Structures are given as C-alpha cells and as structure tokens.
Amino acid sequence: MFQRNIGDVILEVQGISLSFGAMRVLNNISFDIRQGEIRSIIGPNGAGKSSMLNVINGVYHPQEGTIIFQGERRAEMKVHEAAAQGIARTFQNIALFKGMSTLDNIMTGRNQMMKSNLLQQAIYWGKAQKEELKHRKVVEEIIDFLEIQAIRKTPVGRLPYGMQKRVELGRALAAEPEILLLDEPMAGMNVEEKEDMSRFVLDINDEFGTTIVLIEHDMGVVMDLSDRVVVLDYGVQLADGSPDEVRNNQAVIDAYLGVAH
Amino acid sequence: MSSDHSVPGSDQLLDTFPKLLLNHAKVRGDKTAMREKDLGIWQSWSWRQVADEVKAIACGLASLGFRHGDKLAIVGDNRPRLYWSMAAAQCLGGIPVPLYQDSVAEEMSFVLENADVRFAVVEDQEQVDKLLEARKQSPGIEHILFDDPRGLRHYDYPFLSSIDHIQYEGRRFDSGSPEYFEQAANAVTGQDIAIMLYTSGTTGQPKGVVLTHDNVIITARNGIIRERLTDQEEVLAYLPMAWVGDNLFSYAQSLVAGFTVSCPESGATVLTDLREIGPTYYFAPPRVYENMLTQVMIRMEDASRPKQWMFHYFMDHAKRVGTRILDDKPVTVIERLIYRLGNFFVYGPLRDVLGLGRIRLAYTAGEAIGPEIFDFYRSLGINIKQLYGQTEGMVFICVQPDGEIYPDTVGTPAIDVEIRIDDHGEVLYRSPGVFHSYYKNPEATASTKTEDGWVFTGDAGYFAENGHLKIIDRAKDVGKLRDGTMFAPKYIENKLKFFPFIKEAVAFGDQREHTAVFINIDLEAVGNWAERRHIAYSGYTDLAAQATVYDMIQECVEKVNEDLSADPLLGNSQIKRFLVLHKELDADDGELTRTRKVRRSFIAERYGELVEALYSDVDSCHVETQVTFEDGRTGMLAADVHVRDARQFPPVKQPH
Known part of the structure; x- marks a missing residue:
C-alpha cells in the first residue's frame, strides 16, 4: 500500500545450531533481518521459534554459528548487551509485575537508561527527579500511542489478558529498541483484540521505524503483516522469503498440512 | 440589562458566537476556557489563546476558499480543536455540521450530500478513512482536515491536510490581510445560521435542523439566567458533539457565560476525568x-x-x-x-x-x-433535575424549578417558552429557540412548525395541578379505553419497569374495556430474590410461573394502580388483569427493536391467545411459541400461563 523504508541488514544469523543435551533444537539456521522490516518466524509447536528469539537476545548460547549484529561478528549475544544495544522483547507467557500499575510497569522498561543511583531514586531527589520527569514523558507518550490511558493507574494483575499483552508491548517500547522481538503477541486473543494488536505492530513499525521480529501462530496475521517470513520445523529451516513465496513452498505446505513420511 | 461582566450572558449586544468569543478574549482573556488531558496532564487554554487558535483556523479555512454560508462537517470525539473549528466556521459566517463519530461511511455520505458539505474537520485516521469512503458517494467534499496525524503520514491526497498546517497557513494569511478576520467575524448577524444538527431519525432519513445564532444564544442565555450560572462553572464535554445537548451545555453556554469546558482524555477515561475535574454543571x-x-x-x-x-x-x-x-x-x-x-x-x-x-x-x-x-x-x-427538550427547540422547553421537584413531571416552561396542549393531547411550544427550518425539506418543516411558530413535539402530555408539564407518551401511541379514558401505554409500562423485578411490560387497552398487561420478570433480580428465599427453579419459564413470583409482581402492579388512581386523567386506566410471560421478549424474535423498545402490535398478534385470555375470565391459558436461539435455530416452547386480577383503587378525581 505504502512505500516502505527497508534498509540494510542489521542482524544476521549464520549456521546457528543449538542443543540441550542430546536434544537438537536448532539445526544450521541462517537468515538476516533488515532495518525497518517486519520479519516473522513461523512453524508448528516445538519448531524452535522461541529458542531462535532467545538466541537473538542472548538468553541461549548456540553451540555453533555466528551472529552479526550492527556489523560486529560474535559467537553469542549477552542479555544485557542485547538490551543495551537496542533489542527488546515481549514474552509468550506474560512477564509483568502483577502488583504494579501499568504506568510503573512501563517505567521499568526505562530503567536501562536511568543514570541516577539507587539512593537518589529512592529519595527522589536532585538528578533522579529530573530524570523521572523526562522518562515519565516518554512513558506517557507510549500510553497515548497504545491507547491505554484508562488503565494507567490500574494494577496489571487486574487487567484482562489482552490488555496485559498491550502493557507488555508498552514496556518493550519504553526501551526505544532498534529491534523488537514479539513472541506470540496475539496468542489467546479474540478477533477484535488481534486486529488492535496488528494495528499497533504496524504503527510501531511505521511511526518509529522499529524493526520487528514476530513469532505468531495465526497465519492470516503473519501473511498480512510480514515483509519476509522464515519457516522452521523441528529445528530445521524449511523456507525463507516473502509471504507469497512461503505460502507456495511445497516443503512448507507438507509440514503444515502433513504428508505421509 | 446592563453589560455588567459579573452577570455573564446579560449583554444583548453579543448576539453571535464570534462576538461572544472576541469579547471573552477581551474581558476575561486570562481565564481558562478549555482543558484537555494530554499525556496524563491537563493542558489549559485561556480565552485569549482560544480566540487566537480559532482565528488561525478561520484564516486557514478562508485561505482554502471557505466563505459565508459554507458548511463545515465536524467528526470526532470531544476535542478542543474540533470545538475551535466549529467556532472558526461561525466566525466566517459558515455553518458547522457535527456528525455522530460512530456512524458508518454510508450514513455519513447521506448527511454530507444532504448538507452540501465542502469542508470537513475530523479527529483521526479512523474518521479520515470513513470520509475517504464517503467521498466516493459525495464527491462534493473539497477539503478534509485532521487533528491527530497518527497513521496518516503516508496518505498522499492533495485535499487532505492537518489542522496544524491549516493554522500555519492561516497565520500567514492573517499577516497578509490582518483586517480580514475581524471584518468577517463582525459581519455575522444573529439571524445568520449558526449550526445544523441532524436528528438521528428513528424513522426515515435524518433531517438537518437549522438553527440561527439567535435561536442558540438566546436559549442558552435564558438557561443561564434561570439557573444563575456564572463564568466559574466547570463542565466536562463527553457527549457526542453531534447531539444538541452537547452543543448547548459544552459549547453555546460556555461561550455565553464564559465558563470552562474540559475534554476527557479518551472515551474510556470519562469517569476518572470526571473525578479529576469535579464539574459544577453536568448533564x-x-x-x-x-x-x-x-x-x-x-x-x-x-x-x-x-x-x-x-x-x-x-x-x-x-x-x-x-x-x-x-x-x-x-x-x-x-x-x-x-x-x-x-x-x-x-x-x-x-x-x-x-x-x-x-x-x-x-x-x-x-x-x-x-x-x-x-x-x-x-x-x-x-441537585439533579429533569428537563424536557428537543433539537427543534434548542433543548429547553421545560425545566424543573429548584425546590419543586416531582419525579413524574418535567417542570415548568423555560424562560420565554409558551406551551399549549392541542385537542388531541399533543404538546406544542413556541420559543426563541424554535428552529429555522429543516434543511432542504419544506414539507417536513411545514408539518412540524406552524406559520406562527408553534412546534408539534409529537409527545402527549398535560399540565398537572401544580402547573408542571407531565409527558405521558408519544402522541401517536396514546389511545382511549371504551369508556373514553385516556390510555397511555408507555406511561404505564414505564411505571412498571421502575420496579427492579420487572424487565419489560406491554400494556393493552386501546379500544378495550380495561387495561391489561404482559410482564417480563428480570431474571437476575428475581433469580437472586428467589435464591435468598430458597425457591428452586430451572429457568426463566419455570421461575415466571411460580405463585410466589406472581404474588410479588401483583404487589408491584397494585402499587402502580394506586399511583394511577391519583392521576386526574389516567385514574380509570388502572390495570385490571396481568400475566407474566413464559418467555423473555427478544429482539431476535422480533418482539423488541434493536434498541430494546417493545413492538406492541407485533406482540399482540404473536400472543393473540394470551391477549384473549386477558380479556376473558379464564385464569390460565396454554400456549406454544416458536423461539429463535442465539445460533439461529428455532424450537417450540410450551407453557401454561396464569392470568391474575389486580386490585384497583377508586380514582381520586373523575375526569370531566
């Protein structure tokens, strides 16, 4: 529909293999992610999608392969490095502070950027005060962007599931990431909530130019949103290409519809 | 009256919205005129700032070719810049046409077409999309302006621009011809058209109610004088801008009295915003x-x-x-x-x-x-009071006076309003707020408004002994019992529905011996009531047929009768017999409209045998009814429905 701004490769994985003991979860996976695109990873349950995300943001360390991020070649990412260099994510199972308000939860996403020390923050004095105001503004912009003003002060534990997902997205956005990893952001949602979430994903990509890596089960959503799709099945890379190419790929069709082996 | 500023709205020389706005900017320039919560913080604009913003929009519109008499469609939630656009159009002698923000593109294109709209100001991407769709049917729209640019960055249409941009253009235009705005604003007169409001129209297509500056301002001012409102009031603007009430309470009266209007952060935050603002004046x-x-x-x-x-x-x-x-x-x-x-x-x-x-x-x-x-x-x-009003009369027809509140009347005529009841019992009124006409619809105008300015309300009512107007029903629904007593079905049904146990009621009586009703119990309320009394039941049909439930409903019916007996006109229309229906009335079965109004004649036909039973002396009737389930399948429901007699009370006063 619109002219999209897709830039150079900012992250590339080459020949990634990951095992837990004898279990081979990822087997020689290679693909790249370009600046500003929406890149999806799909595959049936147990295909290794979440593991792939965990490799990208440094939770898992692959036994083989390299990751090239912003031109730097490395064997593995480290979690804090990934976060500091602009990779943020949401989780398949919501990981929020249930007793804290929406506002405070999103504020935790700014923590990485706070420079005042713990004591200053605790007594809310001097530099901490100024910092808090600055960060609060960013957080309020996110609240406005995600249209969650009405739940600003509500403890997250009291919110319905779909809203919690949105808060989690807000927290990831608060880190102002280069790359946003979304692990099944629409799982368990009804049609309307999915439409809302899809719109937010597109808007984030469009408005902030954030690169998005998306894991999603809902094929309709993936095909609508993505620029390119990687297909995994039992740790093996089946295909990589535009939604249309992937849809017509025989190996993908077999994996999804099932064939006699 | 003098032009003493401590009595807002008393200045008769300020007879148009542009004049009112410029006057506020002069006499209370630093006072807060408008607030909006943005990024969690209430932002304020003083009257001087508002006047400046309005001027920029007006000049921007003028630079696009907006002229005296042009229409400006306004679509969106209550946003300051949409209200300012309204004022900007009026400053140029133009006519704002606010539309309901939740209408679909089709409904919009009808109004846009009907009102000959050339310019539109909308809130956001959602509304822009709808207008682009509507524009296919009504290509007359030449310019679309939007408030919130989010998501619109890639929309590349020559006729689409942001209010920001228009204000920028407007300020340039103003520095080029600095006298233009003031001249245009002062050229507007009280007889010029101030606004067109489309009535939602339950039957047929919506009609554009044309109101002049005089209509709106005199009525708004009368309301302010009667209630002694001042420029210190606080109002929260949360009702649809297309509705006449919002235009009166959050726009016209604010501009007359100079009080502050606050716009909520979003539709979902209204209750929080209400607490934060703490309005003094509320509808x-x-x-x-x-x-x-x-x-x-x-x-x-x-x-x-x-x-x-x-x-x-x-x-x-x-x-x-x-x-x-x-x-x-x-x-x-x-x-x-x-x-x-x-x-x-x-x-x-x-x-x-x-x-x-x-x-x-x-x-x-x-x-x-x-x-x-x-x-x-x-x-x-x-101090909550009822009022009675219509778009055609710029709201105020009757208002309950302080200290004289009777729950079943709508009060006494508002200032400068005359009311009379015609031979058929229909209420007519004449006031300074009486509308100019229906836009491009002289037949409808002629059948609603008489030559000497009386308007038919379509409501039946009468003046009670205390001098307050009592509205009983839609005039076309009011009938007569055989003995000539007036029969107002909705009035009786409403009285029944005020009991929490009664969900719906259908009253019969036109051209019959006496009044009789069908009743639907409220499953939740009666269910709770039954549980507390350890009454077992399997579902609605079972519960509705229980004798104890009938006893309780009978009490409600008799209370209504006692109430009715005190009414000079309706005393003889007390309920003689009633039954509790074996199924809930349902829009899926066509018994209710989608807005949950009972379809009386349809129900009378569908349950003919039950109506028969009400007008005979049997005490039970067997019925079988076809019902539609939620998934669209149908089934049969059989039941024995009991009919009971209710005690009636001697009417306090006989009709003469």
Whole structure:
C-alpha cells in the first residue's frame, strides 16, 4: 500500500545450531533481518521459534554459528548487551509485575537508561527527579500511542489478558529498541483484540521505524503483516522469503498440512 | 440589562458566537476556557489563546476558499480543536455540521450530500478513512482536515491536510490581510445560521435542523439566567458533539457565560476525568446515573461489615430527609444533625467518588428516570433535575424549578417558552429557540412548525395541578379505553419497569374495556430474590410461573394502580388483569427493536391467545411459541400461563 523504508541488514544469523543435551533444537539456521522490516518466524509447536528469539537476545548460547549484529561478528549475544544495544522483547507467557500499575510497569522498561543511583531514586531527589520527569514523558507518550490511558493507574494483575499483552508491548517500547522481538503477541486473543494488536505492530513499525521480529501462530496475521517470513520445523529451516513465496513452498505446505513420511 | 461582566450572558449586544468569543478574549482573556488531558496532564487554554487558535483556523479555512454560508462537517470525539473549528466556521459566517463519530461511511455520505458539505474537520485516521469512503458517494467534499496525524503520514491526497498546517497557513494569511478576520467575524448577524444538527431519525432519513445564532444564544442565555450560572462553572464535554445537548451545555453556554469546558482524555477515561475535574454543571442521560448507582451498590456488597452498616444507616436517613433538606423544606434539628454526620461519613465521600463532589446543578433528560434513582442522588444533596427538550427547540422547553421537584413531571416552561396542549393531547411550544427550518425539506418543516411558530413535539402530555408539564407518551401511541379514558401505554409500562423485578411490560387497552398487561420478570433480580428465599427453579419459564413470583409482581402492579388512581386523567386506566410471560421478549424474535423498545402490535398478534385470555375470565391459558436461539435455530416452547386480577383503587378525581 505504502512505500516502505527497508534498509540494510542489521542482524544476521549464520549456521546457528543449538542443543540441550542430546536434544537438537536448532539445526544450521541462517537468515538476516533488515532495518525497518517486519520479519516473522513461523512453524508448528516445538519448531524452535522461541529458542531462535532467545538466541537473538542472548538468553541461549548456540553451540555453533555466528551472529552479526550492527556489523560486529560474535559467537553469542549477552542479555544485557542485547538490551543495551537496542533489542527488546515481549514474552509468550506474560512477564509483568502483577502488583504494579501499568504506568510503573512501563517505567521499568526505562530503567536501562536511568543514570541516577539507587539512593537518589529512592529519595527522589536532585538528578533522579529530573530524570523521572523526562522518562515519565516518554512513558506517557507510549500510553497515548497504545491507547491505554484508562488503565494507567490500574494494577496489571487486574487487567484482562489482552490488555496485559498491550502493557507488555508498552514496556518493550519504553526501551526505544532498534529491534523488537514479539513472541506470540496475539496468542489467546479474540478477533477484535488481534486486529488492535496488528494495528499497533504496524504503527510501531511505521511511526518509529522499529524493526520487528514476530513469532505468531495465526497465519492470516503473519501473511498480512510480514515483509519476509522464515519457516522452521523441528529445528530445521524449511523456507525463507516473502509471504507469497512461503505460502507456495511445497516443503512448507507438507509440514503444515502433513504428508505421509 | 446592563453589560455588567459579573452577570455573564446579560449583554444583548453579543448576539453571535464570534462576538461572544472576541469579547471573552477581551474581558476575561486570562481565564481558562478549555482543558484537555494530554499525556496524563491537563493542558489549559485561556480565552485569549482560544480566540487566537480559532482565528488561525478561520484564516486557514478562508485561505482554502471557505466563505459565508459554507458548511463545515465536524467528526470526532470531544476535542478542543474540533470545538475551535466549529467556532472558526461561525466566525466566517459558515455553518458547522457535527456528525455522530460512530456512524458508518454510508450514513455519513447521506448527511454530507444532504448538507452540501465542502469542508470537513475530523479527529483521526479512523474518521479520515470513513470520509475517504464517503467521498466516493459525495464527491462534493473539497477539503478534509485532521487533528491527530497518527497513521496518516503516508496518505498522499492533495485535499487532505492537518489542522496544524491549516493554522500555519492561516497565520500567514492573517499577516497578509490582518483586517480580514475581524471584518468577517463582525459581519455575522444573529439571524445568520449558526449550526445544523441532524436528528438521528428513528424513522426515515435524518433531517438537518437549522438553527440561527439567535435561536442558540438566546436559549442558552435564558438557561443561564434561570439557573444563575456564572463564568466559574466547570463542565466536562463527553457527549457526542453531534447531539444538541452537547452543543448547548459544552459549547453555546460556555461561550455565553464564559465558563470552562474540559475534554476527557479518551472515551474510556470519562469517569476518572470526571473525578479529576469535579464539574459544577453536568448533564447525563438516566442510564448513566443508573450505572453509577449500580457500581456503588456492587462495591458496597464487598465492603466490610461496619462500613456496610454505616452506609445503610445513613442512606436510610438520607432517603427520609435528604430531599427535604435539598428543597429547603422543614426538618427537625435532630434529623439535620444526623444528616450532617452522614454527610461527613458517607454522602460527601460518595459524591467525591462519583465525581459529583462540586455539583451545583445536574440535569437529566431523554427518557423517564426511575424515581428511586432520582431520589438516591437528590438525597445525597446532588441537585439533579429533569428537563424536557428537543433539537427543534434548542433543548429547553421545560425545566424543573429548584425546590419543586416531582419525579413524574418535567417542570415548568423555560424562560420565554409558551406551551399549549392541542385537542388531541399533543404538546406544542413556541420559543426563541424554535428552529429555522429543516434543511432542504419544506414539507417536513411545514408539518412540524406552524406559520406562527408553534412546534408539534409529537409527545402527549398535560399540565398537572401544580402547573408542571407531565409527558405521558408519544402522541401517536396514546389511545382511549371504551369508556373514553385516556390510555397511555408507555406511561404505564414505564411505571412498571421502575420496579427492579420487572424487565419489560406491554400494556393493552386501546379500544378495550380495561387495561391489561404482559410482564417480563428480570431474571437476575428475581433469580437472586428467589435464591435468598430458597425457591428452586430451572429457568426463566419455570421461575415466571411460580405463585410466589406472581404474588410479588401483583404487589408491584397494585402499587402502580394506586399511583394511577391519583392521576386526574389516567385514574380509570388502572390495570385490571396481568400475566407474566413464559418467555423473555427478544429482539431476535422480533418482539423488541434493536434498541430494546417493545413492538406492541407485533406482540399482540404473536400472543393473540394470551391477549384473549386477558380479556376473558379464564385464569390460565396454554400456549406454544416458536423461539429463535442465539445460533439461529428455532424450537417450540410450551407453557401454561396464569392470568391474575389486580386490585384497583377508586380514582381520586373523575375526569370531566
């Protein structure tokens, strides 16, 4: 529909293999992610999608392969490095502070950027005060962007599931990431909530130019949103290409519809 | 009257919105005119700033070719810049046409086409999309302006621009011809058209009600004088901008009196915003008050024992004396003391939680409000009053005067309003607010408004002995019993529905011997009631047929009869026989409209044998009814429905 701004490769994985003991979860996976695109990873349950995300943001360390991020070649990412260099994510199972308000939860996403020390923050004095105001503004912009003003002060534990997902997205956005990893952001949602979430994903990509890596089960959503799709099945890379190419790929069709082996 | 600024709205020379706006910028330039919550913080604009913003939009519109008499469609939630656009159009002698923001593209294109709209100001991407769609049918739209640019960055249409951009252009235009704006604004007269409001039109296509500056401003001013409103009022603008009430309360009266209007952060935050703003002047339809009361009651159920006890003790006391205190009627010293105490512990905190802590005046209108709900708020010390109005009369026809509140009347005529009742019992009025015409619809204008300015309301009513107008029903629905007594079905049904146990009622009686009703019980309320009494039931049909339930409903019916017996006109239309229907009336079966109004004639036909039973002396009737389930399948429902006689009361006064 619109002219999209897709830039150079900012992250590339080459020949990634990951095992837990004898279990081979990822087997020689290679693909790249370009600046500003929406890149999806799909595959049936147990295909290794979440593991792939965990490799990208440094939770898992692959036994083989390299990751090239912003031109730097490395064997593995480290979690804090990934976060500091602009990779943020949401989780398949919501990981929020249930007793804290929406506002405070999103504020935790700014923590990485706070420079005042713990004591200053605790007594809310001097530099901490100024910092808090600055960060609060960013957080309020996110609240406005995600249209969650009405739940600003509500403890997250009291919110319905779909809203919690949105808060989690807000927290990831608060880190102002280069790359946003979304692990099944629409799982368990009804049609309307999915439409809302899809719109937010597109808007984030469009408005902030954030690169998005998306894991999603809902094929309709993936095909609508993505620029390119990687297909995994039992740790093996089946295909990589535009939604249309992937849809017509025989190996993908077999994996999804099932064939006699 | 003098032009003393301490009495807002008294200046008769300020007869148009542009003049009012420029005057406020002069005499109360630094006073807050408008607020909007943005990024969690309330932002304010003073009257001088508002005048400046309006001027920039107006000049921007002028630079696009907007001229005297042009229409400006306005679509969106209550946003300051949409209100300013409204004022900007009026400053150029143009006519704002606000549209309901939730209407679909088709409905919009009808109005846009009908109103010959060339310019539109909309809130956001959602509305832009709809207008682009509507524009295919009504290509007359030449310019679309939007407030919130989010998501619109890639929209590449030559006719689409942001209000920001227009204001930028406007300021350039203004520096080029600095006298243009003032001249245009001063050229507008009171007889010029100020606004067109489309009535939602339950039957047929919507009609554009044309109102002049005089219509709107004189009516707004009369309301301000009658209620002694000042420029210190606080109002929350949360009702649709296309509705006449919002235009009066959040726009016209603010511009006349100079008070502050606040726009909520979003539709979902209205209740929070209400608490933060604490309005002094407030309008809400009955269902809003009803929902607030339900919320309070549900939360009280979860409160601790002592709190519950305190709440109930003081609320009972308030019920006895609260409304009398509010109306300045005599109460004993002890009663007054306990009320003070209650005010400290319960009423005050409760008003605060509801966001009504600073209320001086609250209105309700639109439909009948249950007396219990009405009294609840009044007993808390909230001065809530009913009014009766129409778009065609710029709202105010009747208002309840302070201290003279009767739940079943709508009060006395507003200032400068004349009312008469014609031979058929229909209410007519004449006032300065009477509309100019329906746009491009002389036939409809002629059949609604007489040559000498009387307007048919379509409502049947009469003046009660206390001089207050009582509206009983739509004029076309009012019938007569055989003995000639007036029969107003909706009036009786509403009285029944005020009981929490009764969900729906259908009254019969036109051209019959007496009144008889079908009743639908409220499954939730009656179900709870039954559970507390250990009455077992399997479902609606079973519960509805229980003798104890019938006993309870009979009490309700007889209370209604007692009430009716005191009515000089309707005393003879008391309910003689009733039955509780074996199934819930359902829109899927065509028995209700989608807005949950009963379709009386359809129901009479569908349940012909039950109507027969009501007008015979049998006490039970066997029926089989086809029902539609939610998934669209149908089934048969069989039941024996009992019919009971209700006690009637001798009418207090015979009709003459």
